[in-house]
Amino acid sequence: MKTSESKNLRSDKANLPQYGMVNAAKNDMTVKEWKDRRFSKQYPGLTVDVLDGDGNHVPGQTKIGTVRESYAENDD
Numbered sequence: 276m277k278t279s280e281s282k283n284l285r286s287d288k289a290n291l292p293q294y295g296m297v298n299a300a301k302n303d304m305t306v307k308e309w310k311d312r313r314f315s316k317q318y319p320g321l322t323v324d325v326l327d328g329d330g331n332h333v334p335g336q337t338k339i340g341t342v343r344e345s346y347a348e349n350d351d
Contacts, residue, residue, distance in 0.1 A: 291318065292317070294317060295317060296313055296317070300313060300339045301339065302338060302339055302340025302343065303338055303339075303340065304338070304339045305335060305336055305337065305338055305339070306325045306333055306334070306335050306336070306337045306338075306339065306342065307335030307336065309325075309339055310322075310323065310325075310335070325337075325342060327341075327342055327345040327346075328342075328345035328346040328347075328348055328349040329345065329349070
């Protein structure tokens with residue numbers, strides 16, 4: 276996780292509040308929409324990279340459902 280100035284937080288992230296969303300994002304929401312609507316509201320000033328089940332960064336237009344499926348594929 277990084278600040279908007281790209282400073283790595285490393286141990287500074289130890290005191291971040293727990294992610295507070297109760298309901299899962301819909302599968303058809305994009306990663307960019309999730310970052311804009313959910314992550315940024317919970318953690319203003321921070322950015323986050325979303326990784327697929329293989330540990331690859333996913334682009335913003337990727338659907339949340341696709342990201343979830345990539346993790347399910349790795350559980351087999």
